[in-house]
Amino acid sequence: MAKPIPCVTCKKIVAPTEHDFPFCSERCKLIDLGKWCSGEYTISTPIYDPEVLDEVARAREHAGLLMQEDELHQSRWKN
Incomplete structure (x- = not known):
């Protein structure tokens, strides 16, 4: 224990x-x-793990796609 x-x-x-x-x-x-x-605490060493960087890139891409879809839906409702 x-x-x-x-x-x-x-x-x-x-x-x-x-x-x-x-x-x-x-x-x-x-x-x-x-x-x-x-900001009093920070992570002092950048993350260089390729798997983590790939995961972050995929998450950012996914978030960007979701934002584009949301903007498309909003523009359709305005017209």
Whole structure:
């Protein structure tokens, strides 16, 4: 079984069975999320894994196709 670790935000000891693990509370989870959203936390190493890059490219292409279809449907309803 995993052993307790310090909360990522406040360093209070948290058991792996806690609801908010690896955080000690909802408050600490939100503080951490805020740091990611504000840019205080970043991923310092770019992703060079070809499989991941291919997956991202496919997702972007799919999103672009969905946007084009949506725009086409919207223009048909306007006319």
